Amino acid sequence: MPVRIIPPTPSAYVYPLLIKHLLHTSMTRAPDQEIVYRDLRRRTYREFRERIGRLASGLTQIGVDQGDVVAILEWDSDRYHECYFAIPMMGAVMQTVNVSLTPEDIAYTIVDSGATTVLFNADFAPLVAKLRPHLEAVRNWVSMLDRPDQPVTAMSVNAEYEALLSIGSPYFPFPDFDENAVATIFHTTGTTGRPKGVHFSHRQIVMHSMAVLVEYGLTPKHGRFHRDDVYMPMTPMFHVHAWGAPYTTTLAGCKLVFPGRYSPEIFVKLIASEGVTWTHCVPTLLQMLLTAPGSESVDLSRLRMVIGGSALPPSLARAAMARGIDVFGGYGMSETAPMLTTSHIKSKHLGGDFEEELRYRIAAGIAAPLVDLRIVDANMAEVPHDGEAVGEIVVRAPWLTTGYLNNPEASEVLWGGGYLHTGDVASIDADGYVRIADRIKDIVKTGGEWVSSIALENIIMEMPGVRKAAVIPIRDVKWGERPLALVIRDPEHPEAISEDDVRLHVASYVERGLISKIAIPENVTFVAELPLTSVGKIDKKTLRALYS
Amino acid sequence: MPVRIIPPTPSAYVYPLLIKHLLHTSMTRAPDQEIVYRDLRRRTYREFRERIGRLASGLTQIGVDQGDVVAILEWDSDRYHECYFAIPMMGAVMQTVNVSLTPEDIAYTIVDSGATTVLFNADFAPLVAKLRPHLEAVRNWVSMLDRPDQPVTAMSVNAEYEALLSIGSPYFPFPDFDENAVATIFHTTGTTGRPKGVHFSHRQIVMHSMAVLVEYGLTPKHGRFHRDDVYMPMTPMFHVHAWGAPYTTTLAGCKLVFPGRYSPEIFVKLIASEGVTWTHCVPTLLQMLLTAPGSESVDLSRLRMVIGGSALPPSLARAAMARGIDVFGGYGMSETAPMLTTSHIKSKHLGGDFEEELRYRIAAGIAAPLVDLRIVDANMAEVPHDGEAVGEIVVRAPWLTTGYLNNPEASEVLWGGGYLHTGDVASIDADGYVRIADRIKDIVKTGGEWVSSIALENIIMEMPGVRKAAVIPIRDVKWGERPLALVIRDPEHPEAISEDDVRLHVASYVERGLISKIAIPENVTFVAELPLTSVGKIDKKTLRALYS
Structure with a gap:
């Protein structure tokens, strides 16, 4: 028998999930709340x-x-x-x-x-x-x-x-x-070939906005967002709807601050002058914010901040927390509007051992409400929730793009098996925390083992004398692939580190059982800079091409 | 031109808003969280x-x-x-x-x-x-x-x-x-004639659950709900899904306590033994909770509580706040699943003058996210947002019943003009607070003026020596209608109050400009009890029949 559907009364309003309905709250609850735009224009x-x-x-x-x-x-x-x-x-x-x-x-x-x-x-x-x-x-x-x-x-x-x-x-x-009408289109970058267009409907944007607010409101002790917050997005509006911030904050009816240009000096100035309490950005911008001229004299201790785009390095998280910022990781992608997980830490993981708390803060986090997130092997079977086993993250949620524009082949790859394939390799533990190991294509497949380029980068970046590091796989006759570590030295460090110093540093992590011996890179190259994508991530596509 | 709809990739999962998806969070984030049922059975x-x-x-x-x-x-x-x-x-x-x-x-x-x-x-x-x-x-x-x-x-x-x-x-x-499949049916009571069946689809229940959590998470300073809360519903599960609590709390993955039977002794015991921090109920139950044997020795100061079903009387709110309960009003009805508004007070209205704060706490409150709430005159024109003008509350939201079961006539009355007609008369102020004046049919239409039966009841209940009061309109040759005040004396009060005492008390409010002179009731009747509906409201239908 089919499910029972009762046709609505002819006069009844069957409410489509349209973007216009996000405005009800601001119009009745907060019509006089101000929005601040660049040049301090207020409306x-x-x-x-x-x-x-x-x-x-x-x-x-x-x-x-x-x-x-x-x-x-x-x-x-x-x-x-x-x-x-x-x-x-x-x-x-x-x-x-x-x-x-x-x-x-x-x-x-x-x-x-x-x-x-x-x-x-x-x-x-x-x-x-x-x-x-x-x-x-x-x-x-x-x-x-x-x-x-x-x-x-x-x-x-x-x-x-x-x-x-x-x-x-x-x-x-x-x-x-129709709530399924396309509302927005933008193109993803950083992948091979031409940019790919993703599209989001009114329904998807409304559902994403609701889910972000549920996730940010339910967190008991940190990383919370509420109506008295002052939100300043620190990612550009052309990219993934500035992570949905203009929609979610309008639904909340809170004070919004748009910085306009992406200069750390402007961020610091606005945080102080507008009383900004909430923001989001990529790791590179957080680093710029912390080291911007005048930053030290500004109180950042009221700031909550979610970091996405790429993993939050522990060293950067430590530096932000030392300034009093409630910083934590989140995970998503252009195709997912973007929220999938956030590291809204459970109360039992907060306030104990600092390094332990940090390990939770820098995780990708726990799946947001309504997100059906699985970590699967090549046969789509779920890996155990033991924090060890890795597999690809695949997801369903009410706000994922249903395909790429004019590109049925790539769309079918994205949605193989009825789950959106993120291309990210991760583990999940018994508490639900997801930790990204790597992009599938950045994993170094060496001697039958998988070495996470991100794990190796994080270890190298913990080393005094290192400003930044990138690890990419390079071909190797004997091992299949081997890691190549590209390292920017810290010019302020008293003496320049050597290739051997890097290897010894990694070896000390091997001794502590934190990474496999096979990860110690015989190939270490010091570079003056690393190419970035248009959204501030290290451009591994270019690096792979350069060093292939 | 029609709006643009891009058909999904054939493999893409187009996510229907089904009740099963409410379980993802509890299964990944909180699989070991306990639920406590009556007899302290734990799962x-x-x-x-x-x-x-x-x-x-x-x-x-x-x-x-x-x-x-x-x-x-x-x-x-x-x-x-x-x-x-x-x-x-x-x-x-x-x-x-x-x-x-x-x-x-x-x-x-x-x-x-x-x-x-x-x-x-x-x-x-x-x-x-x-x-x-x-x-x-x-x-x-x-x-x-x-x-x-x-x-x-x-x-x-x-x-x-x-x-x-x-x-x-x-x-x-x-x-x-199909997410529009009917999930639940129940019947409303307390209206004329047979019970009327309302029905809610999966989509409506999911949207209501999301909106409740957004509303309860966004509040900055009071009445907040989060994942570490322990929720105990205090209204029966046969009525409006226990106000949606089993669905919303499961979506949050928090600890749930079901009291089983509706006895104040059990409530008090569970609040203490299970660490309950959140509940909801009708005014009658709150009063029973405060006066239950053993209640005084239990710490209620961690409790947040939303009161619905009927207006929260100021005297009761004062008594609850004296015990440290963060109590506030909410408004909805069976047809609306039920949330429409909550008195999550704005920060500027909290912590100042106590009586002023109380006035906000006992309001029906501000429209919840996505709720399109209007207060309209007989021509569906909106009344000014001045806190004075009254009209009928009409609403649209993604979770309203689209009609009564097998009753097209009543359904058309409910949905006249494309808005759900609540039958409640209210004002709305510039901050968006809605205050219920009365049910349209309980308004006393006397000498060309409207007297709110609820306003008059609240004034009478402020009087020492009064335990409870109900006001109903009775026919009057000269005035059209006149108020009849039915009063239960407080047996613990030293001396029994008289009819004249009641009139003098109301007159003192007239002098302070708080109610019209025409409201002073020449008809005051002392009664031993007042009939209640099955959900604990004063049964005015029966009263009107008795005293017609």
Whole structure:
């Protein structure tokens, strides 16, 4: 027999999970709460809501329709925040263009998404002029000026952003539609080949926002988020919806601070002047924040901070905690919107032995509510929850992209077996903590053993005299693969360390049973810098190509 | 143009919002967390999960199929908790039968829901034997014994509950199906005519659970709920899913305590012995808890408590706060699953003047996340957010019943104009606090003015010498309606108050501008008791009939 479905009463409102509904709380509970944008421009949620209406109305007047894709090339700003809501709420799709890509890749991603309207900051006018001949589908060009006198190239545009808002009505009637309508598109980087487009529906964004708040509210003692917090995202808005922060904070109705440009000096200044209590970022930015000029004189002890993008190195976590920051790891990816796990530590693991607590704080963490996370072997069988066995993390959740744009082959690989394959190798312990061992392709498969490049990097980075390290597998006739350690020396350290020093350091961890003997790298190379991806991770793809 | 919908990759798992997914967190994060049932029976979430599998498997073996309705007549217990999950998770529908109704109404509700299987505690065997001839559609009868020697009448049953579990497999494969499948049915009481059946889908229960946790996690300073809390529901499981507590707490993975029977002595004992930190109930039960034998010697200062069902009287809130309880109001109804608002007070309203804080604590509160709550006049136009103007509360949210079972007329009245009509008259202030003035039908419409029966009751209950009061409208030739005050004297008060004392007391509030002069009741009647509905509210329907 089928399950029982009772058709709703004809008059009943069957509530679609649409982004517009995230605004109810801010509009009734916190209409006068302020949002702070770069240049310290301040608006209340009420003003924000009016500008959303004007933007949707203005875009409609220049011909943007439901289903149209609107590409954004912009620094983080009030306008970007408005686009996050107005464009999906009118039934169109917002493409957040990664402005740090090459011009070729930017053109590729705009064509791939099928965008017909482009909104661009005047700073990108020269780029846009260059791309324009390759973007035949684009009918509408809207410029965005930071100052009235900002130079724009001679290219014709349909409208300037503020002019568009001034002709728009704040009372734009945002319609209801299918909650599975695509709300956003952006492209992932750092993988082989062209950027791949991921897409998220209204339903997925609403469910992700709810789950983030459940996860951040349920934690008893640390890493908690609440309505009196002041949230400042420290990752760009073009990337994974700034980890969903503009949506979750608006649902909470709390004070939001957008730093605009990604400079550690600005972060430090805003933390002090705006009373920021919550943020998120990648390890590189946290390091920059801690060492930024003036940082020492700012009280960071009220800050809670989740670190993602790549693993939180223990040395960095120690440095942040020494400044009083409640720092902890989280894990997710572009394809997962991004939250999958957070290291909201159980009370029994807090406040005891510091190094033990640190081991929990730097873990990827425990699966968030509604996340069905499994760690599986090649046959999709679950590995034991013993903190030792490793396998690939595969997941189901209500907010995962259901495939890559225009790329059925890659989509099928991503979703093989009905679970999203993260490509990350990890263990899980009896308390549910997931610890990432490595990317499947960064694992060093040597002499029948697997050596985690991340574990080896973390050990080398514990060494005085080392500023940064990257480990990649290189081919080896006898062993299959061997680790190559690329090390940046710390210039402030009294004497330069040698290759042998590095090997001896790793060997001391072997003696303590913390890593296999086979991991001691005979290949150690000192380098002046390491290439980074556009989102601040070490670019292992480039390193593998360089040292292959 | 239509909105853009990208079909998922064929292998992708499109995640339906099913009750089974509420279990992921408890199974990975807290499998060894204990659940305490009456008689102090203890089980872990892991054991709970196994018994859910066994129950579904056992029910399948006696012929319960997807779409079938399974009616439960049971005290709160481990078995009831298992039914909450196993029955909907297998695709069947759980009907929670209100065992405090008359036998005629119980039979009516079981027929109305179309139940084909009945699970009943042996305590109800005599009742079941009496109902059986009227329940022709029921094919399966399952008895539930609290003790092996519990007497059951001679009626034949298909199975006993524990025997069913022992033949069932813990590995029952809970299937995926449409998230709009009906999960639960129960009947509302206290309205005119027969009980009306409401129904909730898997999606609605998941969304309600998520929203409750967001609301309870986001509150900065009081009324907070987190994973280390110990939750004991103090309303019966047959009524509105015990306000959703079995679902929300399982999603959180926290310790749960089911008191079983609704005796204040048991509540007090469990609060002390199990370290209960969170509960919810109706005002009557809170009063019983505060005055129960032995209550004074128990520390209640760690308790947080939301009060619903009817308004939290200021006098009762004061008494609870004097014991250190973090008590506050909430508002919802059977049709709304139930949460609509909670008085999670803003930080600016906490810790100042006590009477001012109290005024916020006893409010219905502020709309929960995703709730679109409006207070409207007869033309569905919103009243100003000034804390003065009153209108009817109408709502939309992702978890409202979409109609009454087999009752299209009442369903259309409920959903007139696309908003669910609560039948409650209220004001809303600039901070979003909703304050209930009255039920539309309890408002005393007198001389062209509206007098709130609740406001008048609260004033009378502030009077020393009064234990309880109810106000109902009675017909009046000159004024249309006049208030009748029914008052229970406080037997412990030194001297019995008179009718004139009551009028003088109300007049003192008139002088302070707190209520209209027209509210002073010339009709005051002292009574020994007031009739209650099955869920502990004053039964105004009966009162209106008695005094009409």
